[in-house]
Amino acid sequence: MAYVFGPVPSRRLGLSLGVDLTPRKTCTYDCLYCQVGRTTQITAEPNPLVPVKEVIHELEQKLRHVTPDFVTISGSGEPTLHSQIDEIIAYVKRRKKFRVAVLTNGSLFWREEVVERVLGADMIMPTCSTVFEETYKAIHRPHPGITLDLLISGLKSLRRAFRGQLFLEVMLLRGFNESEREIVALKSVIEDIGPDRVQLNTVVRPPSDSRALALDRKTLEDIKKCFGAAGEIIAERQRKPRKQRFDTLFAQILEMAKRRPVRAADVVNALGVPLGQVKSLLKTLEEGGSLRSRGHGNDTYYIA
Ligand code: SF4
Known part of the structure; x- marks a missing residue:
C-alpha cells in the first residue's frame, strides 16, 4: 500500500x-x-x-x-x-x-x-x-x-x-x-x-x-x-497486544519502519507478536539489509 x-x-x-x-x-x-x-x-x-x-x-x-x-x-x-x-x-x-x-x-x-x-x-x-x-x-x-x-x-x-x-x-x-x-x-x-x-x-x-x-x-x-x-x-x-490479520509479519514490520524508526516494543504492540519472536524477525531483516539499527537514548530503533 x-x-x-x-x-x-x-x-x-x-x-x-x-x-x-x-x-x-x-x-x-x-x-x-x-x-x-x-x-x-x-x-x-x-x-x-x-x-x-x-x-x-x-x-x-x-x-x-x-x-x-x-x-x-x-x-x-x-x-x-x-x-x-x-x-x-x-x-x-x-x-x-x-x-x-x-x-x-x-x-x-x-x-x-x-x-x-x-x-x-x-x-x-x-x-x-x-x-x-x-x-x-x-x-x-x-x-x-x-x-x-x-x-x-x-x-x-x-x-x-x-x-x-x-x-x-x-x-x-x-x-x-x-x-x-x-x-x-x-x-x-x-x-x-x-x-x-x-x-x-x-x-x-x-x-x-x-x-x-x-x-x-x-x-x-x-x-x-x-x-x-x-x-x-x-x-x-503500553497497550495490550491485539491480534490483527496481516499479510506477513515481515511486510508489516517493513511498512512500519518505512514511515518512522520503530523499536521492538512498537512492533510487539502493533502486531501482537511475542517480544522474542519480534527480536528474531528484526534480526533477520537487519542481516538481510532491509533494516538498519540505530541507538537513541536507551533504545534501539530500526529504520528501513
Ligand atoms: S517534523 Fe518533519 S514532517 Fe513534521 S513538520 Fe517538521 S519537517 Fe515537517
Missing part, C-alpha cells in the same frame, strides 16, 4: 491507522527533530499531492481487516498541504464511522480554506513550540512565506472554528526552548489560543539533525507544572 500504513502504536492515539497524504518530505517546515529526514520539497501552497481515489481505495481495503482507535492523517510530510484532505476526512466519517485525527504542524491555518478542510475531523493536533521568531526559525526552518505570527493567528482561527478536540503539541529541544523566558511567554500565548490539552514532547526518535537533543524527565516535569491541569507529558503508552 502506498498511502495507508499500520496500524501502528501511537503515544497519543492508541492504535492508529495512518494515512500519508504527501510525497516523502513535502512539508512547510524542515524541523531539526524530524524523524523522517530532511525536507526535500519545501512549500506553502496546498495541492492535490496524491490521488484521493487511490487513498480511499486503500482505506476501504484496510478497514475490512483492522479496527483502529483512530484513522490518523499524518505521514511523511505536512498533510494540510493536500488540497483535498477534506474528502478523505469525509470518506472515513461517512462510510466507516471511525474517529479521525489530523496530525499537523499547524503552519497553514492562517489560510481560511485550510481551516475549513479539517473541520470534519474529531481531533486536530498542531504544534506550537515557541513564541520567539528566532527560536521558531531555528527549530522549524519554515518556508519563507510562513512566519510565527501567521502560525499563531492561524491556530487562533482554528480554535474559533473547530468544535472537536484540539491538542496542542509543544516540542521541546534542549538548548532551544526550555528556558523560563521561553516557557512563560509560550504559556501566555497558548492560553489565548485555548487548546483542550497542552502535550509536552521531546526528541524521542532519531532526529534529522544531531543538534536536536531531548530534555530530561525532570525538566519536562518542571515545565508541565507551568501549564497546570491542561498540561501533560506525552508518555510511552
Whole structure:
C-alpha cells in the first residue's frame, strides 16, 4: 500500500491507522527533530499531492481487516498541504464511522480554506513550540512565506472554528526552548489560543539533525507544572497486544519502519507478536539489509 500504513502504536492515539497524504518530505517546515529526514520539497501552497481515489481505495481495503482507535492523517510530510484532505476526512466519517485525527504542524491555518478542510475531523493536533521568531526559525526552518505570527493567528482561527478536540503539541529541544523566558511567554500565548490539552514532547526518535537533543524527565516535569491541569507529558503508552490479520509479519514490520524508526516494543504492540519472536524477525531483516539499527537514548530503533 502506498498511502495507508499500520496500524501502528501511537503515544497519543492508541492504535492508529495512518494515512500519508504527501510525497516523502513535502512539508512547510524542515524541523531539526524530524524523524523522517530532511525536507526535500519545501512549500506553502496546498495541492492535490496524491490521488484521493487511490487513498480511499486503500482505506476501504484496510478497514475490512483492522479496527483502529483512530484513522490518523499524518505521514511523511505536512498533510494540510493536500488540497483535498477534506474528502478523505469525509470518506472515513461517512462510510466507516471511525474517529479521525489530523496530525499537523499547524503552519497553514492562517489560510481560511485550510481551516475549513479539517473541520470534519474529531481531533486536530498542531504544534506550537515557541513564541520567539528566532527560536521558531531555528527549530522549524519554515518556508519563507510562513512566519510565527501567521502560525499563531492561524491556530487562533482554528480554535474559533473547530468544535472537536484540539491538542496542542509543544516540542521541546534542549538548548532551544526550555528556558523560563521561553516557557512563560509560550504559556501566555497558548492560553489565548485555548487548546483542550497542552502535550509536552521531546526528541524521542532519531532526529534529522544531531543538534536536536531531548530534555530530561525532570525538566519536562518542571515545565508541565507551568501549564497546570491542561498540561501533560506525552508518555510511552503500553497497550495490550491485539491480534490483527496481516499479510506477513515481515511486510508489516517493513511498512512500519518505512514511515518512522520503530523499536521492538512498537512492533510487539502493533502486531501482537511475542517480544522474542519480534527480536528474531528484526534480526533477520537487519542481516538481510532491509533494516538498519540505530541507538537513541536507551533504545534501539530500526529504520528501513
Ligand atoms: S517534523 Fe513534521 S513538520 Fe517538521 S519537517 Fe518533519 S514532517 Fe515537517
